[in-house]
Amino acid sequence: MSKDSLFSKKNRKLLSDPLDDNNPITVQVLGICSALAITVQLKPAVVMALSVLVVLSVANVVVSLMRKMIPSRIRIIVFLVVIAALVILVDQVLKAFVYDVSKELSVFVGLIITNCIICGRLEAFAMANPPGKAFLDGLGNSFGYGIILIIVAFFRELLGAGTLYGYPVLEKLGLYNLGYENNGMMILPPMALVTVGVLIWWQRSRNEKLIENN
Amino acid sequence: MEELANIFIKSIFIDNMVFAYFLGMCSYLAISKTVRTSVGMGAAVIFVLGITIPFNYLLEKWVLKEGALVWISDDFLNIDLSFLSFIMFIAVIASMVQLVEMVIEKFSPTLYSSLGIFLPLIAVNCAILGGSLFMQERDYSTIIEATVFGLGSGVGWFLAIVGIAAIREKIRYSNVPPALRGLGITYIITGLMGIAFMSFMGIKL
Numbered sequence: 001m002s003k004d005s006l007f008s009k010k011n012r013k014l015l016s017d018p019l020d021d022n023n024p025i026t027v028q029v030l031g032i033c034s035a036l037a038i039t040v041q042l043k044p045a046v047v048m049a050l051s052v053l054v055v056l057s058v059a060n061v062v063v064s065l066m067r068k069m070i071p072s073r074i075r076i077i078v079f080l081v082v083i084a085a086l087v088i089l090v091d092q093v094l095k096a097f098v099y100d101v102s103k104e105l106s107v108f109v110g111l112i113i114t115n116c117i118i119c120g121r122l123e124a125f126a127m128a129n130p131p132g133k134a135f136l137d138g139l140g141n142s143f144g145y146g147i148i149l150i151i152v153a154f155f156r157e158l159l160g161a162g163t164l165y166g167y168p169v170l171e172k173l174g175l176y177n178l179g180y181e182n183n184g185m186m187i188l189p190p191m192a193l194v195t196v197g198v199l200i201w202w203q204r205s206r207n208e209k210l211i212e213n214n
Numbered sequence: 215m216e217e218l219a220n221i222f223i224k225s226i227f228i229d230n231m232v233f234a235y236f237l238g239m240c241s242y243l244a245i246s247k248t249v250r251t252s253v254g255m256g257a258a259v260i261f262v263l264g265i266t267i268p269f270n271y272l273l274e275k276w277v278l279k280e281g282a283l284v285w286i287s288d289d290f291l292n293i294d295l296s297f298l299s300f301i302m303f304i305a306v307i308a309s310m311v312q313l314v315e316m317v318i319e320k321f322s323p324t325l326y327s328s329l330g331i332f333l334p335l336i337a338v339n340c341a342i343l344g345g346s347l348f349m350q351e352r353d354y355s356t357i358i359e360a361t362v363f364g365l366g367s368g369v370g371w372f373l374a375i376v377g378i379a380a381i382r383e384k385i386r387y388s389n390v391p392p393a394l395r396g397l398g399i400t401y402i403i404t405g406l407m408g409i410a411f412m413s414f415m416g417i418k419l
Binding site: 060087191194197 | 299
């Protein structure tokens with residue numbers, strides 16, 4: 001790491017920027033596929049966010065260490081090999097310890113490899129920065145990613161199935177006795193898109209410099 | 215023959231890559247600003263899927279599956295290399311994409327410059343790897359079935375991106391709330407298109 005200390009202003013910015021102003025999902029448009037597909041329930045969303053956290057921060061450090069050795073014409077293949085090796089590790093760990101969640105995530109664990117958030121950060125950040133900063137950038141971006149995942153999954157699980165993390169919240173509150181019904185639509189794929197769309201709407205109306213021209 | 219037609223229709227409409235599984239969303243959102251570029255991108259995806267899926271099918275069948283190496287010697291009956299499939303599939307895909315990139319650069323420089331940085335990103339387009347992983351999960355029995363599945367998924371992706379590009383070209387003239395412009399409205403339109411595509415689910419094949 002360079003001269004400035006771990007918690008200098010610049011480094012803190014690396015961590016906090018991706019949470020809002022430069023969020024990977026809603027602003028950089030990276031890593032959307034998985035964000036939409038596995039947000040039916042909170043549990044897979046949390047597992048996915050953690051897996052991405054591990055893969056992204058380690059891959060960022062590894063690529064950043066090798067950044068002077070990688071020829072630019074074949075850099076994508078190098079990225080993919082690094083990421084794929086890490087994802088295989090994560091996949092085996094998930095299969096060993098949380099088998100049911102890993103079944104539920106099915107192909108989406110494998111698809112972390114092609115999750116553009118990882119390739120995008122490697123290309124845009126790790127190739128040009130020292131390992132310490134790259135690690136912070138990896139952490140920050142995976143938090144930004146995880147936050148969106150958890151918000152979307154929270155609403156979809158609560159409104160669609162009436163549970164949170166598998167716990168039947170609405171049933172305990174007794175809402176069903178008042179004639180409340182689950183909105184089955186929230187579980188279907190299209191509503192994930194609409195939920196993220198509304199989230200973006202909310203974020204941009206709060207933060208006007210993010211508004212696009214058309 | 216009927217079986218193949220079923221797989222083709224199913225992979226285009228019912229199991230549509232974009233609307234049912236959200237695969238390839240990143241490039242789908244980033245390149246769908248004009249119909250012209252999205253046609254190029256869609257064609258590239260059909261092409262790459264059509265090549266990589268049969269390739270990966272052979273790899274899966276003769277190398278990776280449990281007991282697949284038996285053609286070398288009977289000692290390999292219990293070897294299961296399927297944990298290596300991610301890295302093998304992505305290697306095949308990345309090299310294929312590099313090939314396609316060189317071919318397009320040679321024969322159609324205009325298309326090459328309009329696709330810009332997104333061409334190498336086909337390699338990290340989840341639709342491509344997703345296609346191979348679904349092929350592995352669904353266990354197609356012949357290479358022809360796998361190829362038809364690949365082409366069908368590509369066509370489905372093509373339809374989706376051309377459709378959204380056409381809508382985005384029109385929506386430029388309408389008065390969208392400022393905070394919803396660009397990305398937000400595209401998400402919501404895609405959601406509505408997804409709801410429309412869900413009506414194909416009722417088709418029994």
